[in-house]
Amino acid sequence: MQSKLSGWSKAYLIIVFIILYAPILFLVMYSFSKGNTMSNFHGFTFAHYQTLFHDPRLIQIVLDTLIVALLSSLFATIIGTAGALGVYETRHRAIRQTVLSLNNILMVSPDVIIGASFLIFFTMLGLRLGFISVLLSHIAFSIPIVVLLVLPKLNEMNASMIDAAADLGANPWQTLTRVILPAIMPGIFSGFFMAVTYSLDDFAVTFFVTGNGFSTLSVEIYSRARQGVDLEINALSALWFLVSLLLIAGYYFLEQYNQGRKTKNRQQVEAVIK
Amino acid sequence: MKQGKLFYYIPYGLWIALFVIAPVVLIVYQSFFNIAGHFTLSNYATYFHSGVYLKMTFNSVWYAFLITAITLLISYPTAYLLNQLKHKQLWLLLIILPTWINLLLKTYAFIGLLSRSGSVDSFLTFIGIGPKQLLFTDASFLFVATYIEIPFMILPIYNAIAELSPSYVNASRDLGASGWQTFSRVIFPLTLDGVKSGVQSVFIPSLSLFMITRLIGGNRVITLGTAIEQHFLVTQNWGMGSTIGVILIVAMVITMLLTGERKKKGRTRHAK
Numbered sequence: 422m423q424s425k426l427s428g429w430s431k432a433y434l435i436i437v438f439i440i441l442y443a444p445i446l447f448l449v450m451y452s453f454s455k456g457n458t459m460s461n462f463h464g465f466t467f468a469h470y471q472t473l474f475h476d477p478r479l480i481q482i483v484l485d486t487l488i489v490a491l492l493s494s495l496f497a498t499i500i501g502t503a504g505a506l507g508v509y510e511t512r513h514r515a516i517r518q519t520v521l522s523l524n525n526i527l528m529v530s531p532d533v534i535i536g537a538s539f540l541i542f543f544t545m546l547g548l549r550l551g552f553i554s555v556l557l558s559h560i561a562f563s564i565p566i567v568v569l570l571v572l573p574k575l576n577e578m579n580a581s582m583i584d585a586a587a588d589l590g591a592n593p594w595q596t597l598t599r600v601i602l603p604a605i606m607p608g609i610f611s612g613f614f615m616a617v618t619y620s621l622d623d624f625a626v627t628f629f630v631t632g633n634g635f636s637t638l639s640v641e642i643y644s645r646a647r648q649g650v651d652l653e654i655n656a657l658s659a660l661w662f663l664v665s666l667l668l669i670a671g672y673y674f675l676e677q678y679n680q681g682r683k684t685k686n687r688q689q690v691e692a693v694i695k
Numbered sequence: 696m697k698q699g700k701l702f703y704y705i706p707y708g709l710w711i712a713l714f715v716i717a718p719v720v721l722i723v724y725q726s727f728f729n730i731a732g733h734f735t736l737s738n739y740a741t742y743f744h745s746g747v748y749l750k751m752t753f754n755s756v757w758y759a760f761l762i763t764a765i766t767l768l769i770s771y772p773t774a775y776l777l778n779q780l781k782h783k784q785l786w787l788l789l790i791i792l793p794t795w796i797n798l799l800l801k802t803y804a805f806i807g808l809l810s811r812s813g814s815v816d817s818f819l820t821f822i823g824i825g826p827k828q829l830l831f832t833d834a835s836f837l838f839v840a841t842y843i844e845i846p847f848m849i850l851p852i853y854n855a856i857a858e859l860s861p862s863y864v865n866a867s868r869d870l871g872a873s874g875w876q877t878f879s880r881v882i883f884p885l886t887l888d889g890v891k892s893g894v895q896s897v898f899i900p901s902l903s904l905f906m907i908t909r910l911i912g913g914n915r916v917i918t919l920g921t922a923i924e925q926h927f928l929v930t931q932n933w934g935m936g937s938t939i940g941v942i943l944i945v946a947m948v949i950t951m952l953l954t955g956e957r958k959k960k961g962r963t964r965h966a967k
Contacts, residue, residue, distance in 0.1 A: 430776050437773050440842065441793050444804035447814070451807065459807030460814055504707030510700045523711050526719070529895075531903030531947065533920040534940050537927050538718030541725050541937070561714035564707075624799055624906060625920075629927065642799040646910055650807050658800040665795040673788065 449662060452655035459650050469656040476653065479641070483657075485552070486621065486637045493559035494616035500560070501567025501616075502609055506601070508568065509575040524565045535562060536629030543630060550632030558630050559620045566619065567612035574608030575601075607679040614672050719944075726937035738938040748922075752942065755918040759901035762840045763848075766897050767890065769841070770848035774889075775882075777849070778856045787853060794846045802910050805839045806830065809911070831913025839911045840904060848893040855889025856882075888955075895954040899947050919943045 426434075447459070452470070455463035473479060504524070511517045527535060539561070543554045582604070586596040602609075624639035631640055638657075645651055729735045742748045777786050793801070808815050809829040819827055829835055859882065867877040883890075903920030914921075919939055926936030 426776060426779060430779075433772060434776050434780075437769065437845075438789070441790065441845070444801055444808060444842070445793060445796055447808060448800065448804040459810070460817060500706045500710055503703040503705075504710070507700055507703035507707055510703070520711070523715050526715050529899065529947065529951065531899055531920065531943060533903040533905060533923045534722065534943060534947075535718070537923055537936060537940055538722040539714070540927060541721045541933065542713075542718050545721065557714075561710065564710055564714075568707075618795060622795075622797055624797075625903075628906075628924075639797055639799045642797070642803060643906060643910070646799065646803045646806055650810065654800075654803060655807075658796075658803070661800060662796060665792075669788075669792060669795055 445658075445662060448655050449659040451652060452659040454652065457650075457652060459652070459655070469652045472653050473656045473660075479653070479657070482636050482638055482641050485635065486639075489552070489556055489559055489637060490617050490620035493556055493563055493620050494613050496560045497563035497616045498567050498609060498613045501564045501612055502571050502605075504564065504568045505571035505575055505605075505608075506597075508572060524568050526565075527562050528565045528569075532623070532625035533629075536626040539626065540629045550630055551635040554630045554632070555627055555635060555637065558626050559623065562623070562626060563616035563619050566615045567609075570612040570615060571605055571608040574605040578604045607675070610675060611672070614668070614675070618668065722937045722940050722944075725933055726941050728934045730932045730934060735934075738934050741935065742938055742942065748939070751917050751922060752919060754916070755902055755920075756946070758837070758840075758916055758918065759898050761837060762844060762901045763894055763898045765837065765841045766844045766848045767893065770845055770893065771852055771890070773845075774849045774852035774856055777853055783857075787850075790846050790849050790853075798843065799906070801843065802839060802907055805835070805842075805911055809835050830911065831915065833912070833916060836907060836912035836916050839907055840901060843907070844897045844901065847896050851892040851896070852886060852889040855886035859885050891954040895950060898950050898954075902946055903943060919946070 451459045453465050455466045508517060508520055511520065539558050543550060548554055582600050583596055586600045591599065624643065627637050628640050642654060645654055726738055727734055727736065729737055777783055780786050815829060816827065863881050863885065864877060867881045872880065902918060904918055905920035905924045908914065908916050908918055908921045919942065922939050923936050926932045926939065
């Protein structure tokens with residue numbers, strides 16, 4: 422299958438990449454334009470960035486969005502890791518399968534359903550819509566991905582390490598914190614990272630469960646976009662793009678590091694066996 | 696160990712009970728109440744008897760089908776060609792990268808691109824076609840929805856093709872199959888699982904898109920998602936909204952049964 426691509430194939434791929442990136446670059450480009458609309462570049466300026474940094478409401482929303490993302494990911498990672506440990510220790514096949522299916526329901530459900538059903542749920546509980554309801558929803562929809570990312574690491578882990586720890590007199594807490602958690606740490610980190618991106622990316626669920634007083638970036642952009650083009654949003658998206666790039670680069674290096682560590686461990690084990 | 700298990704299941708089980716089971720039960724429960732809060736089957740009766748809702752459902756399924764079909768047509772060749780590149784992991788990463796950009800920002804970019812006197816319009820005028828209404832048309836809705844979904848289709852197909860052993864393709868060529876025969880009899884059937892999980896991860900979200908229908912489609916296309924949002928947040932008729940929600944859940948289950956249990960998670964990033 423390794424053959425040189427023909428000219429047509431190359432052209433096709435190039436077009437696909439252009440289409441994928443054109444809108445994003447377009448947004449970034451116009452964030453530097455002197456005009457007020459996204460047509461006809463009017464010359465270079467940082468004015469929209471200045472407006473952005475002098476817009477306390479928007480800065481507050483950015484901070485809120487980040488707080489929700491980090492807090493919800495933290496809780497989701499803790500609960501999700503506990504869930505993965507529970508599933509791992511469940512030996513009964515049918516129960517294990519049922520729990521995993523329940524786990525995946527929120528992964529495949531359309532967001533509108535998640536949003537609408539959470540809205541009913543919070544209203545029945547009498548919870549006021551706002552920061553807490555948004556935070557709870559973000560925790561809820563981030564948990565399943567953490568479980569799915571941590572569980573394979575648990576299965577990869579050498580189970581005799583747990584027995585060895587117990588034989589050597591470690592109590593369950595010591596076994597967990599000194600043996601199991603270090604072994605699955607890469608999975609926990611990827612889980613946390615994914616939870617952050619889920620939270621930052623969410624629009625529909627937040628839109629349903631956020632009340633009047635509280636807003637995240639996605640919801641704010643939605644309401645501003647309904648009123649038309651505002652180049653301050655372009656400046657914001659350029660910054661967001663930069664942050665996304667940094668996040669993905671971080672994730673990429675984390676994965677590389679894990680893989681490197683894995684092969685290194687294997688080499689060490691092989692060296693010992695020899 | 697037994698106690699450990701229970702300890703782990705306390706937070707996680709609570710989450711399953713409160714945020715997975717309870718909401719699904721509640722949305723079904725709510726669908727049996729009318730706007731005045733009385734128990735009734737009238738929401739379902741309205742749904743099945745008034746042509747409006749059935750037509751809307753049909754429309755929504757039709758648009759989701761179109762989006763899925765166009766996405767598949769573009770994605771399959773892309774995934775295939777990507778697999779033949781050097782440094783293919785890096786290229787794949789570049790395909791996934793746009794999904795990390797917030798959905799709203801990408802949609803917002805298209806408002807700028809497609810709006811009257813926007814760049815695409817200026818371009819059309821420049822090459823002599825003249826200004827056209829681009830935003831708020833069915834075509835623009837299809838285009839933007841396809842744009843959003845493409846990476847989610849490429850990813851599972853790419854993985855399926857990457858797993859395909861090249862020796863099958865070589866064997867097929869050696870035995871005298873033409874390029875098309877090799878593709879239709881060997882490559883495509885062996886990568887069908889990837890296509891299925893791609894279809895699953897594009898079709899279901901396409902049924903429930905509501906933000907794009909509003910910002911780009913100008914409310915011309917009403918999907919199941921738009922209808923639910925309308926009932927919950929605008930007209931406050933939660934019962935009817937929940938009824939459509941139940942229909943959407945049924946549609947989702949049917950889609951999942953048709954495309955089979957996916958073995959791997961196609962959508963590593965979930966599209967909201």
